[in-house]
Amino acid sequence: MTRHVLAAALALVFLAGAPAWAEGEPPVAETITFVVSTGFWEEPVEEGEEATAKQETAGATKPAEMRRGYYKLIAMRQPDGTAEVHLQQIEATSSGPKIASSTVLDEFSAMKPYVTDIRPENSSGITTQPGLFATVYLKTDPKAAEPESWTVLIDDLGEIKIERATN
Template identity: 40%
Template sequence: MPTQPAYLTIRPALKLAALLALLGQVWLQPALAQAAPGTEIETLSDRVMFVVSGGFWEGLPNEQDGGAAPADGAAPDSVPAAGAAQAEPAPATGAAADTEPAPEVLTMQKGYYRIAAVRAQDNHSLFYLQQVALGEDGPDVVMSMEIAELSDLKGYVTDIRPEDSSGSASQPGFAAYVHMKPDLETVEPETWSVLIDDLGDITVSRADN
């Protein structure tokens, strides 16, 4: 009986393996699409413990200068050689003389405040204040700063509550209460107030019970 060549046996096996691999890709693609994160909540840090927002602010955006003028006594970028003639700029003529750059129009920004508590590496609580602007493309964080008066206490946050939970602020500013334990053995947390006035100045103080 003639022996079947080895390559005739291997080739059907390779075709079957390729077909199974192709079917596996077809089955796995919907599963992978479902597992992919579809919302921003998937990118939220695991160390964020509390986030509250509210209040109201408005103002002009910070001007971004293209460069700063040299300070007094500082050397300019280029110095003409000694004895070199200094050419005076030629007066503008024609259309260039009539064309002036249009003044930059600064649009008033409006938004709200946000306070976040984050767990540090040593498990103490760190506190941050953000200004969030509301625009056509949605919320945009325009300022972030640490609230050092609270972070330096090295306490353990238990809650953060806004003073007004109506969601409709009529006056600029924001106020919130931070509840924090100085150590884990303490039963009742301390209460601290965070007050932001209409000028954006921040006051942190121990709240009276």
Template identity: 45%
Template sequence: MKARFSTALAFLLFVSTPIMADDIGQLPLSATFVMSGGYWESGPEGVPGAETSVAAGERGYYKLVAIRQADRTARIHLQMVASGEQGLRLVESVELEEFTALRPYVTGIRPESMSGVAGTPGFFATVYLKTTPDTDRVEEWTVLIDELGDIRVERASN
């Protein structure tokens, strides 16, 4: 499915402020997986795919966060984080509805590569999940953001 970043959602306070060593206790216990990766940069027209205003020439990275719910399923949020001279700033956060519809039990999230920042803008991650807690079968789903900011969430094809 294709989606685009829509209006910014009110999300957890911890993601909009840097966490210092003294503040690590403020990280919600419900954040079971957090993965950062890829990058984005704004041109004169702003950020591809985002509807929020971003300064020209600003850049940052993406973050994928799995938040455990009371029933042990997870909600997965995709965020754009600006990284500049003033520090980190949450640009936008959206819940990925494709995962919400599955009510997944997330067992892991991994980046495409552990070699560092890619040569082109975008993002790729694999989400490992179960659709029922008692199954041994783990499904792989990919989250891909292309250089234009288009988001695709789909079951991985091997």
């Protein structure tokens, strides 16, 4: 009898701890095939003119506050099997990550690519300079034997460059 009660209690604990999405939608769309978080960005917090005027009149030399975050490249499968590549800036806030900007990279959309992989410059997660460097592997013909490699580069000023990789 105690075994049955124990088994029922364990089953109840297991079911209570089941993921919330078991009843509904999964937390990540099934069309997302690759996601890479890499690099970092930072920029001064934009202050209102009143705050700037007060600082100037008070002669304060307080350093500007900075917004900081990282980049995400996302390949999302389209109904025809090709992919859209999205670039996001994720801001690190005290309440957790927040999307600061999100855009589709039209240079990839124009190619109608079949994305086979996305890789960061390094997998250590440590970069010393602001910006992003990642490689997107893609095929424009799904029957091609080898994918082409394209680099996505964002410099320290936020300038985005997408070009065929040269080895």
